[in-house]
Amino acid sequence: FLTLILFSTLLDYVLGLQMKANHNSNKRKLLLGISIICNLGLLGFFKYYNFFIESFTDAFTLFGGDIQPNTLNIILPVGISFYTFQTLSYTIDVYRNKIQPTSSLLNFATFVCFFLQLVAGPIERATQLLPQFETKRSFHKNEAILGVHQILWGLFKKLVIADNCAQYANDIFSNHTEYNSITLILGAVYFAFQIYGDFSGYSDIAIGTARLFGIRLMVNFKFPYFSRDIAEFWRRWHVSLSTWFRDYLYIPLGGSRGGRWMSLRNIFIVFIVSGFWHGANWTFITWGTFHALLFLPLFLLNKNKTHTDNVAKDRVLPNIKELGQILLTFTLVTIGWVFFRADTVGSAFQYLIEIGSLNLGVDRLTLNRFSFELLPLLGILLVFEWPSRHKEFPLEYAKPLWVKAPIIIFLIILFGSFSEINDFIYFQF
Amino acid sequence: MKKLILYISFLLLTVLVFGFVLEFTFMRAHSSGVIRDKVSWVKSLPDNSMYDYAIFGSSRSLNTLQPVLIDSVLGTQGINLAAEASGPFEIKLMIQEFLKTASAKSIYVQVDYRNNEYPDPLGRVVWIPYIKEASIFNAFSVHGDEYVAYRYIPFYRFMKFGPKIGLRNQTLSLAGKSKGITELKGYIPIKEQLTSLTEQPLIKVNAANTYLDAIINICAENAIDVRFFTAPIYKSTFSFSEYTEFLPNYYDFSQTLQQKELFADRNHLNHQGSIEFTQLFISEVIKKTP
Numbered sequence: 001f002l003t004l005i006l007f008s009t010l011l012d013y014v015l016g017l018q019m020k021a022n023h024n025s026n027k028r029k030l031l032l033g034i035s036i037i038c039n040l041g042l043l044g045f046f047k048y049y050n051f052f053i054e055s056f057t058d059a060f061t062l063f064g065g066d067i068q069p070n071t072l073n074i075i076l077p078v079g080i081s082f083y084t085f086q087t088l089s090y091t092i093d094v095y096r097n098k099i100q101p102t103s104s105l106l107n108f109a110t111f112v113c114f115f116l117q118l119v120a121g122p123i124e125r126a127t128q129l130l131p132q133f134e135t136k137r138s139f140h141k142n143e144a145i146l147g148v149h150q151i152l153w154g155l156f157k158k159l160v161i162a163d164n165c166a167q168y169a170n171d172i173f174s175n176h177t178e179y180n181s182i183t184l185i186l187g188a189v190y191f192a193f194q195i196y197g198d199f200s201g202y203s204d205i206a207i208g209t210a211r212l213f214g215i216r217l218m219v220n221f222k223f224p225y226f227s228r229d230i231a232e233f234w235r236r237w238h239v240s241l242s243t244w245f246r247d248y249l250y251i252p253l254g255g256s257r258g259g260r261w262m263s264l265r266n267i268f269i270v271f272i273v274s275g276f277w278h279g280a281n282w283t284f285i286t287w288g289t290f291h292a293l294l295f296l297p298l299f300l301l302n303k304n305k306t307h308t309d310n311v312a313k314d315r316v317l318p319n320i321k322e323l324g325q326i327l328l329t330f331t332l333v334t335i336g337w338v339f340f341r342a343d344t345v346g347s348a349f350q351y352l353i354e355i356g357s358l359n360l361g362v363d364r365l366t367l368n369r370f371s372f373e374l375l376p377l378l379g380i381l382l383v384f385e386w387p388s389r390h391k392e393f394p395l396e397y398a399k400p401l402w403v404k405a406p407i408i409i410f411l412i413i414l415f416g417s418f419s420e421i422n423d424f425i426y427f428q429f
Numbered sequence: 430m431k432k433l434i435l436y437i438s439f440l441l442l443t444v445l446v447f448g449f450v451l452e453f454t455f456m457r458a459h460s461s462g463v464i465r466d467k468v469s470w471v472k473s474l475p476d477n478s479m480y481d482y483a484i485f486g487s488s489r490s491l492n493t494l495q496p497v498l499i500d501s502v503l504g505t506q507g508i509n510l511a512a513e514a515s516g517p518f519e520i521k522l523m524i525q526e527f528l529k530t531a532s533a534k535s536i537y538v539q540v541d542y543r544n545n546e547y548p549d550p551l552g553r554v555v556w557i558p559y560i561k562e563a564s565i566f567n568a569f570s571v572h573g574d575e576y577v578a579y580r581y582i583p584f585y586r587f588m589k590f591g592p593k594i595g596l597r598n599q600t601l602s603l604a605g606k607s608k609g610i611t612e613l614k615g616y617i618p619i620k621e622q623l624t625s626l627t628e629q630p631l632i633k634v635n636a637a638n639t640y641l642d643a644i645i646n647i648c649a650e651n652a653i654d655v656r657f658f659t660a661p662i663y664k665s666t667f668s669f670s671e672y673t674e675f676l677p678n679y680y681d682f683s684q685t686l687q688q689k690e691l692f693a694d695r696n697h698l699n700h701q702g703s704i705e706f707t708q709l710f711i712s713e714v715i716k717k718t719p
Contacts, residue, residue: 141430141432405440410443410447413588414596416588416591417591418588419589419590
């Protein structure tokens with residue numbers, strides 16, 4: 001699979017230079033087209049070939065046909081969803097004259113496969129990252145200490161929150177027919193925090209480590225579970241992907257310029273493609289569609305940009321209205337996570353129906369724990385995150401410096417899950 | 430750069446300090462006298478305890494033989510020291526630790542399809558808190574370098590085996606919550622009943638095992654009568670014939686008690702089944718023990 005990334009790197013490096021050399025707009029368009037087709041072609045083949053073949057076969061069978069599909073037994077190349085988008089952003093930006101193509105193959109290759117964010121992002125833009133490789137960097141003690149703190153915070157989210165939640169969420173989702181409604185609700189909540197801790201934890205570790213090298217990567221998560229509506233959630237969750245889709249899909253499709261119906265179409269396309277980007281499964285497409293449906297009312301009422309600042313700004317606690325908005329948004333997002341986590345769309349609906357059956361009681365899980373036992377850990381996360389919601393991460397500019405970091409270390413040692421090796425969820429994408 | 434290195438050194442030092450503090454606290458909790466597993470029970474037995482018999486093995490004898498029932502019939506004094514997921518390695522270790530403070534006239538060892546010559550990934554966990562003890566460390570250390578890390582890196586083993594011996598377990602120890610292990614003299618009943626079966630291939634169990642040999646030697650040195658047995662398995666597909674050649678006084682009960690309602694799952698008798706089996710064990714084994 002190394003040849004794939006090598007191919008992508010060489011192709012986009014050459015195409016970038018060719019675009020610079022050619023002023024003919026048709027030829028530049030052709031070069032951009034080659035880049036898009038080749039990169040998306042690779043992604044489509046390795047990630048989506050089997051999905052399309054199987055879906056086609058299912059549809060054919062539904063109408064009485066009988067075909068034997070030729071699926072491929074291939075594993076997904078590591079990081080392909082991330083570096084494909086990253087190299088594409090380069091050629092598109094060169095085409096748009098937003099950036100000058102680099103003449104250094106070494107710098108460009110470093111940009112494509114910068115080891116910290118190659119496998120799970122943040123999906124960097126050439127406009128931001130490439131210049132950092134091209135200029136001489138110097139060591140800054142404060143930046144390095146910030147990096148250490150961000151790594152620590154990322155480890156806390158991964159080892160204490162995500163990996164503990166994973167044990168409970170896996171148990172509950174695997175045996176959901178045996179548990180009552182409260183446990184199923186907790187299972188969905190645990191998965192919500194698992195995926196948040198896992199993915200944002202990875203991002204923090206990557207960004208923090210890059211800081212040690214004097215490289216700044218883009219912020220990928222901005223305390224998304226404090227969002228007051230879905231639009232705000234998407235401004236705070238996986239920012240590098242959502243802004244990528246905004247800049248390289250939504251706006252090229254016409255954005256909100258072509259009238260209401262055109263805008264609605266574009267919104268649906270972006271959300272569905274975003275879901276599909278995560279994996280070749282109808283569950284992800286349903287998840288994307290669900291978010292599009294949640295976003296729709298805000299867009300139609302022109303309220304999708306209502307909450308652009310931090311919640312409860314200049315106040316310690318949110319007011320009742322804000323709290324209600326946060327809880328409602330979190331509930332809706334968590335319902336969406338059920339589709340994301342479930343094996344099939346059918347089992348996701350079954351899970352939600354079982355929640356709705358309102359069977360109350362306290363379950364002892366298969367892993368020999370009560371389902372509510374993990375809630376105090378989520379409380380600890382919120383205690384750290386809420387007062388820090390205006391920062392990049394809770395340990396940023398921590399005062400006193402010699403106290404907060406050791407507290408996090410203590411919590412990691414005491415509560416961290418070290419018994420099983422849990423891969424980062426987004427490595428599979 | 431110097432300040433950064435200093436700061437990182439400080440953070441590493443805090444890791445070490447927290448490790449020592451937590452190690453001390455957890456071991457204090459673990460040794461608080463609350464019995465939450467069979468190893469802590471063995472460690473807490475009074476010096477020179479004397480039993481008529483002691484039972485060792487995995488969950489297949491933990492949930493199977495009832496000393497209370499045996500003692501009520503025979504007027505004896507027995508103890509069931511079988512522990513979940515124990516293989517010959519853990520059983521030998523348990524007998525070794527038992528004989529440090531106690532003794533028994535007879536020892537009954539359950540042998541099985543689980544006949545590995547290395548620590549069981551699950552069965553070893555209850556031993557890990559005691560890895561600093563020389564005899565236990567020596568037993569484990571031949572099976573991998575990881576045990577060196579568990580012994581010498583403070584608190585590492587409590588992190589690595591957190592779900593079993595971590596914060597939750599130690600908090601419950603401090604709160605005085607035992608698992609009722611001693612109430613029925615070491616027997617733990619299962620209430621469930623077998624519902625479904627999965628197909629299993631026919632397997633011939635290889636009986637040769639250095640730890641079983643060691644058990645025979647330990648018992649011979651201490652003049653203890655040792656007998657081996659295999660507990661019932663519902664529709665067993667295992668062949669234990671090799672045990673007859675390798676072990677003295679071996680009893681194969683794997684094909685007995687084949688009523689489905691006596692089993693909790695294929696390999697474990699439920700409470701009713703254990704009553705039936707204990708009575709069978711009394712007449713076929715204990716009463717025939719000299």
